[in-house]
Amino acid sequence: MKIENISHVAIAVRDLEAQIAIYRDVLGLELVSLEQVDDQGVKAAMFQCGQVRIELLEPLGDDTPVGRFIEKRGEGIHHIAYRVQDLEGTLGELSERGLRLIDTAPRPGAHGAQIAFVHPKSTGGVLTEFCQEEPPPSA
Ligand code: ZN
Numbered sequence: 001m002k003i004e005n006i007s008h009v010a011i012a013v014r015d016l017e018a019q020i021a022i023y024r025d026v027l028g029l030e031l032v033s034l035e036q037v038d039d040q041g042v043k044a045a046m047f048q049c050g051q052v053r054i055e056l057l058e059p060l061g062d063d064t065p066v067g068r069f070i071e072k073r074g075e076g077i078h079h080i081a082y083r084v085q086d087l088e089g090t091l092g093e094l095s096e097r098g099l100r101l102i103d104t105a106p107r108p109g110a111h112g113a114q115i116a117f118v119h120p121k122s123t124g125g126v127l128t129e130f131c132q133e134e135p136p137p138s139a
Helices: 016-026 065-073 087-096
Strands: 003-012 030-037 042-049 052-059 076-084 114-118 127-132
Touching: 003 065, 003 127, 016 030, 016 042, 016 052, 052 065, 065 076, 087 114, 087 127
Parallel strands: 003 052, 076 127
Antiparallel strands: 003 076, 030 042, 042 052, 114 127
16 A cells, blocks of 8 residues: 555534634635535535645534534534555555454445544544545546
8 A cells, every 4th residue: 555645634613614614715715616515514615725624524413424523523624634646555564454444345435535444442542534536547
């Protein structure tokens, strides 16, 4: 496996509109997408910051993963996502090396990416996502 770069850092927020006003209007980051991902129970705003993106996540309800995260820990960094080329192979290697996977197989994320999460207990308390953003060569 090889990590290409940090794809994005995701931040859980209670009020997406209020935070867009900060990240876009005060920090001056470019808002590149705004979408609702029902599968993950969030509204997501993606900002470009050089090669890395910052993703703000507002839960669609209390009983969603991000809703429960905010309930327990408050707003803050929710996960870090690393970009890899071969997500399926990466998951196999991570599992062999003893990391606790939340997703044992890639699943669809935003923008056609394939994503999988590793349990924060394995990665220093930070929920860690691996994502493959281009379609695999065979597709
Ligand atoms: Zn993510």
